[in-house]
Amino acid sequence: MSVYVSDFSTTPWHVVHDDAGHTGTVDPATIAHTKNVDGTDNHDYLIVVCPVCDAVSTHPVGGGAQPQSVQQMFVNHVTANGCPCGQVAASDPASLGESHVRLQVNRQDGPGRWQLG
């Protein structure tokens, strides 16, 4: 069971809370990284909140329960906001952000986990 983005084509994004059967929309700006112990953002995780029941899914960059959707969400997030680690700025080309996310995926779950084209 998880809350994940099912459609990125329009803003706000369409989300599904699969086992609960909930659907709705979330503003991409509300999707945030988790915090490290020192209070900084952790670029390996993003949080999506169900707009219906307030359940919270913390997705790892590797994809967790929904690898294709989650990896795409990380790519879109880093493209729009840059990465809190400082390696990618919001003004950088989208391909740089995607490369950065792919590197994160490989580090977290190993090569072969990447599911975007």
Next chain:
Amino acid sequence: MAFAQVHPGDLIQSQNLNQVVNALNGTAGDGQPVLLVALNDPNNYALTVQNLDPTNCRALLVLKNDGTTLLSAGCNGVTLGSPLTLAAGAQIPNANLGPDVARANQLTNGGFEIWQRGNGPFTTNAVFGPDRWQLFVGASSSLSVSRDGSNQDAGSQYCAACTYTHAAASQLYSAIENFTPLRGQTVSLSIRVRANAANAARLFANDGVAASYSGYHSGNNAYSTLTLTITVSSTAIRLLMGVELDASCTAYLDNATLVVGSQPANYVPLHPADDLARCLRYYQTLAGTGYTYFLPGTAYSAGNAVFVWPLSGRMAVTPTLTTSAAATFANFSPTGTPVGPPTSIGAGSVTTATVQMNSTGGNGLTGGNGTMLLSNNASAFLIAEANP
């Protein structure tokens, strides 16, 4: 009729000789009617015997000195006596194994016994119903999958009940995590299927290169075993195996196996601990009613605490952690009472082995003290889900 002894000096009567000749010719009533097809045939066998009696075709019986059977051969098959000694290096190839010879099942939850997400009905495309079994609902079709404890196969506890209205082909399938070592190998899928419509339910396999299908269930609303044997492509990029529904029906699925080799295997249940352990590799949950103790932790201020969930075995990949709303949780105060709820709860970091969680914005805690994460009501849950 027994043969008559001919003693030294006896006159041999024609009937004595005819008994032998008739027996060899296969004449009923004169011993067992046996046709000696060949004797010491240099090109074939030293002895070939055929029993011509149409109702009694036992051909050969070899006895030990105590009268017990060493070897018998006839219409009911071949029986070997004891001790049975095979020559060194003798092998029974996979293709000659019976389906009741148990072999390692590559499927997780092949018996459809474990439903950690609930009993259903599950109706949404791409969701999981029974652990590791996922729905694909074709466009404009409807598929409802539920746990069923009334229509299961003999000896089973539960099956998957599928109520299906057809528009485009739909499936209930399992993705094989460990498909890479199966590239280039022959594998056989077997599932017990009961369907009430002909040409509605069949097995399918898809390795990302090609799709293969079994024949359809007859639609007689009785369980039968459907099987499908394929050679997985050497360039397979996935391995999905399950049941495809191609016409409206009610179908019950039970006792699935996927084994290496050309001979399908019957389902042999795992010990429940092993069955569940496989499922926990992909999905783990903690849930409770009021004040169920979930996780131990440490408060680091009056309102905030950190917890660690040591997962039950390593998961397949780093999981997604999903928690119910913060209001469904409570913390355990230094005075031994539930306090809270926190204003937010979620994961800090997640690995395949542990989940670190934070609750913030609560009250009644004391920094530096131990605490617990509790459910505040029956809606509380923690779920770790890893789908490779």
